[in-house]
Amino acid sequence: MEDVIIADAKLTPRASVSQVTLDWACGTDENDFELTINDPDAPxxxxxxxxxxxxxxxxxxIIDRRATVxxxxxxxxxxxxxxTGMLAAKILQPDANQDYLTVSGKLPDILKNLLKRxxxxxxxxxxxxxxxTLSNWAFQSPRYVDAYSGFRTLLASCGRRLDFKVSGNRIRLGIVPVQTIANTIDSDLVDFRVETQHRVTNHLIGLGSQELKNRLVSHWYADANGNVSQTQTLKGVDEVxxxxxxTSADAATLKTETQKHLQEEQTGGKVDVTLSDGVGDGLRVDDKVTAYDxxxxxxxxxxxxxxxVKIDSGIMASTFEVGQGIVKETESGR
Known part of the structure; x- marks a missing residue:
């Protein structure tokens, strides 16, 4: 295992230590760490x-400490x-008198400007x-968003994700394509439990601002394959x-958000996924894992x-969590 580098507030390394205990996380709901240093050479x-x-x-x-006796x-x-926690502690917000924060240009230049912001x-x-390259891309939903979530949404629109790496005493923020790791259940690399669900919502009625007959309404529909549009194909007993x-949405926002929420419901079922260490090597947040039975x-x-990532007794171990999966069936499995 590589040593842990301790650096001062100017990012200047002050020590390299090996006797540590670490619990570190990044992702959707945890972006923090706890670090205990038992090395006598630590500053x-x-x-x-x-x-x-x-x-x-x-x-x-490092922002705080806890003493235990x-x-x-x-x-x-x-x-x-x-x-990622440092980014999550910052908010991207519109300029004064502007509806949205809008960005344009190549992704690296956009991130540089946002980091300066x-x-x-x-x-x-x-x-x-x-x-x-993006042109007039707006942070719309929400308009005020933490920088980590905002960066992820921005990059996802181009099929990209963040890639952090420290080298040369610099914290490098990279932009890389989202990768999909594909395996079969027979490989014992991915375990999953799937429950199909065909009765998901396929007609979503979005209700926006204003009142009664003047209230804004947006209808969106999903077909049998989970494709979302404003054309209804599932009717009668098949409509859900x-x-x-x-209630605060204008027409444009209501249309976009109703479409987005209906698309999110087209998962095809419920799934629990467990990754082995072999699959996890090289995976990062926002990458995808595909398994087939x-x-x-x-x-x-x-x-x-x-x-x-955890370090204990000199041994480092990585684990991953995944979100709700998208389930598909072949004809033979119906």
Whole structure:
């Protein structure tokens, strides 16, 4: 296992330590860490310092500490934000007198400008040659969004994801294509439990601003394959209809959000996915895993939502969590 680098508030390395205990996470709902250092060569750490594993995405900024005394022995645990947590602590918001924050240009340039906007350009270095370009892309839903979520949504619109790596004492923020790891259940690399569900909502009525007969309404429909449009194909006993209330939405926002929410419901069923260590190597948040079971004819594609890294007794282990998967059936499995 590589040593943990301890750096001061200016990102200048001050020590390399190996006797540590670490619980670090990044993703949808956890972007923090707890670090205990038992190395006698460790310097006197201060709040505002950093740590990282060179060449990896693991690291963050120390912002607090916890002292535990047991049997007369005091243990200090440093608590802080992972790189993603630092982004999540910032808000992207529209300029004064503007409806939305709008960006244009190549993705690396957009991220550089956004990092400067939130005051983190001195910490993160955008390191990417990606040529994907956006024109007048707006942060619409929500208009005020934490930078980590905003960056992920922005990049996802181009099939890209964030890629953190520390090298040369610089925290490099890369942009890479979302990868899909495909395996079969026979490989013992992906375990999953699938329950098909054909009675998902296929007609969503969005209700926006205004009142009574003047209230804004937007109808969206899903077909038998989960494709969403404003043309209804499933009717009568096959129609499953719901209401989506967005009382502050104007016409454009209501249309976009109603379509988005109906699309999110087209999962095809419920699924639990477990990844083995073999599959997890190289995976990062927003990558996808696809597994297929020949006997049932069911396949599932799930998105990685969280990455957890732990170090204990010199051994590092990574685990992943995935979100609700998309279930598909072949004709043989029907």
């Amino acid at each position: 006197e750490i201060e709040r505002g310092w950093y740590f990282w594993l060179d060449g990896s995405d693991v690291g963050g900024r 047991s049997g007369g022995v005091s243990t200090v645990t440093w608590i802080g934000q992972s790189w 939130i005051g983190l350009d001195s910490v993160f270095t955008v390191d990417s040659s990606d040529v994907s 209809c719901e209401i989506y209330n967005y 020949h006997s049932s004819g069911l396949s599932v594609t799930a998105v990685v939502t969280k990455r957890i």
